[in-house]
Amino acid sequence: MPGPAIVVEQLVREFRKGPRAVDGINLEVSPGEIYGFLGPNGAGKSTTVLMLTTLLPPTSGRASVGGFDIVHEGAHVRASIGAALQEAALDAILTGREHLMLQATLQGIPKATRVRRADELLERVGLVEAANRRVGGYSGGMKRRLDLALALVHSPSILFLDEPTTGLDLQSRTALWDEVARLAHDEGMTVFLTTQYLEEADALADRVGIIDHGKIVAEDTPAKLKAEIGSPTVEVLPADLATGDAIAEALGRFGSPTRGGRGSLTVQLPDGEAQLAELVRVLDQAGLHVASLHLHQPSLDDVFLAKTGRKLEGAAEEDPDATPEETTKRSRRRRGR
Numbered sequence: 001m002p003g004p005a006i007v008v009e010q011l012v013r014e015f016r017k018g019p020r021a022v023d024g025i026n027l028e029v030s031p032g033e034i035y036g037f038l039g040p041n042g043a044g045k046s047t048t049v050l051m052l053t054t055l056l057p058p059t060s061g062r063a064s065v066g067g068f069d070i071v072h073e074g075a076h077v078r079a080s081i082g083a084a085l086q087e088a089a090l091d092a093i094l095t096g097r098e099h100l101m102l103q104a105t106l107q108g109i110p111k112a113t114r115v116r117r118a119d120e121l122l123e124r125v126g127l128v129e130a131a132n133r134r135v136g137g138y139s140g141g142m143k144r145r146l147d148l149a150l151a152l153v154h155s156p157s158i159l160f161l162d163e164p165t166t167g168l169d170l171q172s173r174t175a176l177w178d179e180v181a182r183l184a185h186d187e188g189m190t191v192f193l194t195t196q197y198l199e200e201a202d203a204l205a206d207r208v209g210i211i212d213h214g215k216i217v218a219e220d221t222p223a224k225l226k227a228e229i230g231s232p233t234v235e236v237l238p239a240d241l242a243t244g245d246a247i248a249e250a251l252g253r254f255g256s257p258t259r260g261g262r263g264s265l266t267v268q269l270p271d272g273e274a275q276l277a278e279l280v281r282v283l284d285q286a287g288l289h290v291a292s293l294h295l296h297q298p299s300l301d302d303v304f305l306a307k308t309g310r311k312l313e314g315a316a317e318e319d320p321d322a323t324p325e326e327t328t329k330r331s332r333r334r335r336g337r
C-alpha cells in the first residue's frame with residue numbers, strides 16, 4: 001500500500017452534553033506498524049476508534065484509513081479494516097464456529113471457502129477445541145480471541161483493537177500480544193491498538209501516542225519517550241543503617257541522593273546504567289556494604305507523569321469528566337469480560 005495506512009488531521013469530536021472527547025488530534029501510522037494509543041479511562045481512545053472505523057462522524061477535522069476518507073468513502077474504509085471493539089456483541093447461544101461462519105457470510109466470503117476460513121482462524125487464535133461450544137461458556141480471554149478472529153475474517157490490511165486485553169489475566173494477555181505481534185510482523189498488518197496498560201504499549205507498540213483529555217500529550221517509540229524522561233536511577237539499601245551517611249557521601253559523585261523508606265538512598269546516574277559498575281566500585285572501595293541495589297529505568301508511567309502531572313495508573317479515578325455512573329458501568333464491563 002503506498003502512503004501511510006492512517007492519517008489523522010485536527011480530528012475533533014464533541015458530544016452534545018459531554019466534553020470535547022477528542023480535541024484536535026494529529027497522527028500518522030505507517031503500513032505494518034503497531035501504533036499504541038495509550039491513555040486512562042475517558043481519555044478519548046474509543047471515540048477516536050469509532051471515528052476511524054466510520055461508526056461515529058467527526059465534529060471537525062479529517063482522517064483517512066487505507067487511503068480512503070472516513071467521511072466520504074466509508075464503504076471503502078470498512079472494506080479495508082477489521083475491528084474488535086470494546087462493545088463487541090457476542091451471542092451467548094452461538095458457538096465460536098457459528099460466529100465465524102455468520103461473519104464470513106456477512107463479509108461475502110464465498111460459501112465454498114467459509115468453512116476453511118473459519119478453521120484457519122480458529123486454529124490461529126487457539127480456539128479449535130472450543131469451536132463447537134457455546135460462547136456463553138467461554139472465559140474472558142477466549143471471548144477476546146474470538147473477537148480478534150471475527151475481525152480477521154475478510155483478511156483486512158488494517159486492524160483496530162480497542163482495549164483488547166482489559167480485564168484479562170496476564171497469561172491471556174501475553175497470548176494475545178503474541179498473536180497481534182505476529183499479524184504485524186509476519187503479515188504486514190497495520191494495527192491501531194488502544195490500551196490503558198503501559199506494559200502493553202511498551203511490549204507491543206512500535207510507536208506510542210499518549211492521549212489525555214482528548215489531546216495527544218506525547219508520541220514516539222517507547223524507547224525514545226523513556227529516554228526523554230532522563231537517565232535511570234539506582235536505589236541503594238544500606239546493609240547497616242549506621243553507614244547511611246557514608247553511603248550518601250560516596251554517592252555524591254553521581255548527584256545528590258534522596259532518602260526513602262528503610263534508610264534507602266536513590267541517586268540518578270547521569271550517564272546511564274553503564275555507571276552502575278562504577279557505583280559498585282566506589283562503594284566497595286569505601287568498604288561500604290549494601291543489602292540491595294535496585295536499578296529503575298524510566299517507564300511510560302514516568303512519561304505520563306511528566307506530561308500530565310498525574311500517574312497513569314488510577315488517573316481515571318481523578319477524571320473530573322467521568323460521572324460516577326459511567327465509572328461503575330465501566331468497571332462492571334471490565335469485570336464481566
Ligand SMILES: Nc1ncnc2c1ncn2[C@@H]1O[C@H](COP(=O)(O)OP(=O)(O)O)[C@@H](O)[C@H]1O
Binds near residue numbers: 045048322
Ligand atoms: N456518547 C457519548 N455521549 C457523551 N459523552 C461521551 C459519549 N461517549 C464518550 N463520551 C465521553 O467522552 C470522553 C471520552 O470517552 P472515550 O472515548 O470512551 O474514552 P476512553 O475510550 O479513552 O475511555 C469521556 O469523558 C466520555 O464520558
Ligand SMILES: [Mg+2]
Binds near residue numbers: 045046047086162
Ligand atoms: Mg474506551
